[in-house]
Amino acid sequence: MARRIGTAVVVGSLISLAPAAALAEHDHTFMMSDSRDPASSEISAGVSIEAAQFDNGTYIGSYQGVLPQISWMRGRFGASATIGLYHLEENGLAVNGIGDAMATAHVTVWSNAAIETGVAMHVMVPTGSELENLGMGHAMAMPSAWGVWRLHPVTLTASAGYNRALISLDGEHHDHGPMPLVDPMNLQEVAWNAGADVELGAHVHVGGHLLGGIPIGMGINRVVGGGRVAWGTSRVSTGAELQLGLAGDPFSIRGVVETALRF
């Protein structure tokens, strides 16, 4: 069970590196058991529902999102893709639309019974409307590294990555600060995530984590704190998380509920 938690948190950490905390902070990975056959592939499908309120000084409002996700894993390798569908209210205007899409590839580089490390690459595709504050308006590349330390019943995780907009950063564009509203980040930043989860028994886990983005050059430091509870088996998992924007105004408060099924 400890290893199952570990693997779960690993992938959770990976996802949390994605700016889209939406894509993000999601742990539908408690189902990822070490009983997995390394020689066979597995597919999982999940959906997250989130709701948030924000006030970043320029925009005041709220949003609700539905984020389907599909994942593939084989041995040490994995990949996933997700995109959000949002209802956003910003300064009195209500819009509906898709957000930026995220694709992730990750690999476990080294592991033993207690420690697991790996690397990942997230790529964000600008499918969301920049004008409506649903997307960044450009692609992002986000390489990262992560590690997990299992101390049954506790699992500690940490990860760090580099988020970079695939555009010129010469500052010729008018700066609105971190964008988009549904999952803000800087044009160039160091992303980080640290957390801990505890197994309570009966497939139930509770945990908390901090994550954020430290801008490189122009931007705003961002910190999010979250507490979560999750239940998972080898086939299905469900979790809920409450998050607070602690710095940088990514949102005031956000709730995320998620469930996923492995095939």
Added chain:
Amino acid sequence: MRLIALSLFVLAACANSATPTPTMAACPDPDPMSLTWDSFGMQFMTTYCTDCHASDLKHTQRNGAPLYHDYDTLMGVLETPEHVDEYAGSGLTVTNTEMPPSQCPTMPGGSLNRDCPQPTEEERKNLSIWLACEQNRPH
């Protein structure tokens, strides 16, 4: 894996390409002073912008316009001239038509219930030139 690859292909095909872009318009040298706040800017802003971009509108009345992007005064425009240029201006290489939007309020701060008047191409070019000139003038 093929399903994920197909998903990525579809996502890439759906990439949203509407991006506000600086026009890089330049003020003639010397400044002819033919485009000023009184002769051009105020009328342009009143006609196309201040139904939502006005300092007396609270956030729920702005129909999505960001706070502190208020164009009912010259100094307000000069707080964010790049924003105006990137959303409504026109230059040699680009014409930005993100603003005005398609729907506008009949009264400032009201609901979106009428088609927005749209600037002509010449007005958009003059907007970008005026902004370039105005930023270099003493205030």
